[in-house]
Amino acid sequence: MGRFIVLRTLRGVLTVWGLLTLVFIVLRLSGDPLEALLGDDAPPDVVDYYTVLYGFDQPIWRQYLQYFWGLFQGDWGQSFRDGRDALDVVLERIPATLQLGFAAFVFSLVLGIPLGILAALYRNTVLDRFAMGFAVLGFALPNFFIGIILILIFAMTFRWLPSSGTGTLAHFLLPVVTLGTAGAGSIARFARSSMLEVMNRPYMRTAQAKGLRRPRRILWHAVPNAAIPIVTLLGFRLGDMIAGSVVVEAVFAWPGVGRLLVNSVTARELAIVQAIIVIVTITMVTANLLVDLAYAWLDPRQREEGHERKR
Amino acid sequence: MSENVDTEPQGLLASHRPSILVSLALGILIFLSLCGLFAGFLAPHDFTDQSLRNRFQPPVWMGGDWTYPLGTDALGRDILSRLLYGLRVSLGVALLGTLIGAVLGTFLGFVAAHSKGFVGGLIMALVDAQAALPFQILVLGVLALFGNAFWLFVALVGLAGWETYARLVRGAVLAAQQEGYVSALRALGARPWRLYARHVLPNVANILIVQVTLNFPSTILLETALSFLGLGIQPPLTSLGEMLGSGRNHLLLSWWIAVIPGMTIFVITLSMSLVGDWLRDALDPNIDP
């Protein structure tokens, strides 16, 4: 097991390195970055100044090493507008985004998994139809539209909840529902299909032939096996969640990384955009590592050293 | 164990009649596509015409008059005309994007399955990298670097889905290579292109068709979300997302400016999802959602 963790971590580090290299290539090699930054009518002495400052006069391999050395030391470039360290600008926004994302993630799990399992157990009943209807709606409703509808109803018409900002628990309700609904829908749908798949497996018939009652068969034999594919889905959901938070933060004026990203793209704050992409990458790679570990923990077939069968 | 004696592969669609709901969804999709296609012909006004005297006109059912059937926005532009042009742009971008993704992904999927060496490894590494990073974030990075241009935007939207196709196609081709009929033809010395074109492609075509219909709503959502944020389709051009984005500042006074395009997006993605689910069940009952 220890070996497994070390190797998966190593693979994660490799992925981060590959993606950072890709970012470097895109940033440095596709077109003249200074032209993109300064515009094509910048005076030559300004161009020269920035050329030296960013090391663009160096050979490419040195730029590459400097880039990594800089990242390693926490020097992720500066904001154009106020000269602050890009990393600091991003880091101070992270707590707000984490709070929102975590709450929405929990919301979609707590709603989606039971709904999917119940839909599978009561297949073709009203409950199943309702759950699948919810899943389809959750997918088809764009999150920015959900947000706007919720604001219209709860903030503007009834004036029960605030439509923007942070601070109290009430501020969380609308953004969390907006961000979590699509996830809950797709988790419910996936949980349903993995449950249905597992219920048809031969070992479920064995459990029945053993004389186990239905509740035990479901909780001890079906759910643990159905959990394995669901865990992999959660890794993917995180990516969707991050993408969704960009929109949701814009709708609810939530002071998180997503809104910073939108503003930075508009203002073409390249250093900040780059810092956000790198942090998102590391988050995603870490999340996938955790998913792999959870996978191995849930499924003994995954932790084998060699997979040959013993006769 | 049991043998299907009565099913021809072609007969599957016929045995899966679309339900009323699916028929309705198909009808709506056709109707909206026609609206978008003939936007220039149907629109009562120029969609960019501003009229400051007629700002925030309500739609007819809220007491507005028939000059502006769906009312006007903050600049006094006719919402109906903008909706028609927005449909054209959103559906067009999504269609183009889906096709780019499907063609590129399918091709790379075949290549990855065929060459297991460096090229195949590289393609799969790209697939993994794309799956490891939310694509919307990457798009924002590229837009920050290069600025926004229509065709760049379309290309980016197209790149969003390619990895799913590549993974699906590669998996299907590898699975097909395990099939007896492919081994049998290989043993006969049949060349790879013959196998792919005559035996593998027809057998993965269903998966591809289903994936296109399932991918289309995601593409619409990507375009509208970015346009909503003001980072996608730029004025004076409009799209459903852009309309919604500019309407959200006037929710309190004139909610219809945002809700009308929002509902339209919702109806499109919902209809497409219903059609996609139906197609999937009809064409291949064995695929998991």
Added chain:
Amino acid sequence: MTDSNSQEGGAPAPLLHVSGLTVTVPSSSGRKRAVESVSFDVARGETLCIVGETASGKSLTALSILDLHSPGVSADGTVMLDGRTLLGLSDRALAEIRGSDISMIFQEAVPALNPVQTVETQLVEAIRSHNTRSLRDARAEALELLTSVGIREPERRLVAYPHQLSGGMAQRVMIAMALSAKPSLLIADEPTTALDVTVQAQILNLLRELRIRHNLALLMISHDMGVVAEMADRVAVMYRGQIVEMGPVERIFDAPEHPYTQRLLRARRQTRRTHARPKIPAPLITAEGLTRRYPNSRRRLFEARTETVAVDGVDITIGRNEIVGLIGESGSGKSTIGRILLGLEAPDIGTVTVDGKPMPRRGDPHWQALRQEFQIIFQDPHSALDPRARILEQVKEPLDIFEIGAPDARLARAAAALDQVGLDATVHRKFPGALSGGQKQRVVIARALVLAPRFIVCDEPVSALDVSVGAQIIDLLARLQRESEMSLLIVSHDLSLVRTLVDRVMVVQAGRVVEEGETTELFADPQHPYSRLLIASAPITHPRDRRAASARAV
């Protein structure tokens, strides 16, 4: 103690009484009756075998007793255990009986075990679900149970997960679990079908032994008359959802009444075919010192690569117009030898010559030409045909590949090949889905035949087919070989197939040929211990050989 006469005369009430059992399954046109008014009794300590082929309804019958059907399948009729009605009870009431009075084991044992739980967890659960036991006592009992079903190193197996077990071992675990609450009836649904012959013999021996030890009644489902001959006191023959014949095992084997039973038995007792084979045939293919290794897939980045030796120093000659058999169990390397002789795979060491010239390598124009002359027929006819292409097109395709003849002449040749294998024009425009397994295998043979090959490797040609259908395919292969003068290599684990069809046999074990000889001689007097074990493990053909066989197998 287990004599079959105890139920005759109808004196004591039967342990299990089934009457008027009807099972309906959902089908494309509403519902279909898959089992129709089936009635039978099983007495205490008796073994009843229900024998039948694919889709005969035998498994559905077995599942009905404990109502283990998938959703949508429904059973009607009477099922009684010791006078208590079972069919129609609630899941809760049935749970008391399942695994306690009646247990069941299945065809594939590994997937029948929960993959995320250890053997111990699953055994303990079975023990504790019907008896109050402390966890510690249940664990001790689990260990005992494993020992009693003949598992070596039971402590190690207790902590194993199902995927770490071989098929035979998993089946032993299933049996241990089934016997944990000392049932009076064990239902075994094709318990040995997925296993190699030697393992099958062991499991059958175990079942026989446990039956006597626990005075267990056994209801066994099988498609294999050999297994029936080994195990049954009485036999019920099922055909298309009905029991067409039932009686004591000797009577069924000696004087079968129903034509279907007669056909089943005839399929097993095939006489050896002889054909005019030159005493010392001129060699077509000669191979010397073949060795083939496969690197094991590396699951870890820095793991040292290990190798599996699939073929290990094999010499083999295929004569012109000769039928050679390669027998061995799964994983013995016999299929790899077949692929090397075809030139589809190159040996790591060793030489192959065709007509005295070295086997061309892949990519060589001669290699391409050889594809016309050497053909292969795979085990599974269901996957061997493209589901989306019409039959005639598929048989014609080899001619397209080699561009033989004018396009319309090709169609005629394909039709002729289909005719040769006994399929008429009605199949030409069909898709494979509309054909039965036997018909598909005929199409596969026709596709190989259309190029008029000199050599065909048949890799387990009948093992995916029902017995009576398999017998027809064997007849067909023998006839075609006679008619068209070609060499055949039959790769199989099925001794009866090899025995009836081939001239010369090679016994393969772990990549080596351990014995080789003329078929009749080798079967009459095997020399190598492994050949003897294989032949002794093969199911007997008649119940009267039973005692002798079990004495040999021990």
